[in-house]
Amino acid sequence: MASEPMNQDLTSVLVVEDERHIASFLEFVLKRAGYEVAVVYDGEQALAAVEAFTPDAMLLDLMLPGLTGLEVLKRLRADPRYASLVIMVLSGRSFGDVPAEVLEAGANEYCTKPIGPSTLLKKLADLGVPPVARTPRRSSLPDGVAEGNG
Numbered sequence: 710m711a712s713e714p715m716n717q718d719l720t721s722v723l724v725v726e727d728e729r730h731i732a733s734f735l736e737f738v739l740k741r742a743g744y745e746v747a748v749v750y751d752g753e754q755a756l757a758a759v760e761a762f763t764p765d766a767m768l769l770d771l772m773l774p775g776l777t778g779l780e781v782l783k784r785l786r787a788d789p790r791y792a793s794l795v796i797m798v799l800s801g802r803s804f805g806d807v808p809a810e811v812l813e814a815g816a817n818e819y820c821t822k823p824i825g826p827s828t829l830l831k832k833l834a835d836l837g838v839p840p841v842a843r844t845p846r847r848s849s850l851p852d853g854v855a856e857g858n859g
Contacts, residue, residue, distance in 0.1 A: 719745040720840050722833075723764040725755040725781065726799070727773050731822065735768055735799075738826040743840030752776025756784060759791060766795040766838040771802060771811070779814060786815035795836050799824060 722744045726732040732748050739746045747764065749755050752773045759767070767785075771778035778798060785791045797818040798811045808819045817836050820828070833839075 719743060720766070720838055721745040721747065721762070721764040722838070723755065723758055723767045724748045725750075725752070725767060725773065725778065726770045727751060728770075731770075735829070738829060742826075742830050750774075752778065752781045755781050759785065759794070763791070763794065766797065766833060766836070769796055769798050769816075771798060771800040771807070779811065782811065782814050782816055795833075795838050797832060797836065 720743075722739050724732055724735045724739070724746060726735060726748070727750050729750070732750065736746045736748055747758060747762075749758050750773075753776050755767070755769070755773075756776070758764070769778045769781060773781070778800070782796060782798065785794060785796065795817050796815070797820060798816045799820050799822050800807065800811075801822045811819045818832055820832060
């Protein structure tokens with residue numbers, strides 16, 4: 710796992726996804742579009758990563774080992790330091806009250822998987838998260854957070 714500095718000139722996106730092939734796909738799409746990407750694989754890592762470098766946006770899976778995506782979302786929204794963090798929940802669950810519950814908990818967007826590259830990038834742009842940096846961030850990833858390999 711890398712602890713290299715994030716590129717301050719790019720918008721950073723934290724991908725929180727336990728399925729490695731989906732995380733790799735999201736990382737590839739985002740990096741190709743010009744985002745700086747960090748990837749973590751569970752809820753505890755997500756909270757540590759946000760604490761360490763506060764990304765511009767987070768792509769958050771709901772079904773994570775240990776701390777669920779919904780729990781991560783609720784903890785982040787309870788902390789005023791992360792009020793402006795754009796959180797897009799990506800999940801294979803689209804039934805029942807799941808989408809409404811996620812939006813009520815504070816997600817900026819709820820999308821079902823699979824999601825196509827153009828849809829993902831359009832939704833991020835619509836949320837005001839272009840691949841050019843908006844605000845300064847802390848400059849290094851914490852231990853346990855893998856910077857994308859491209």
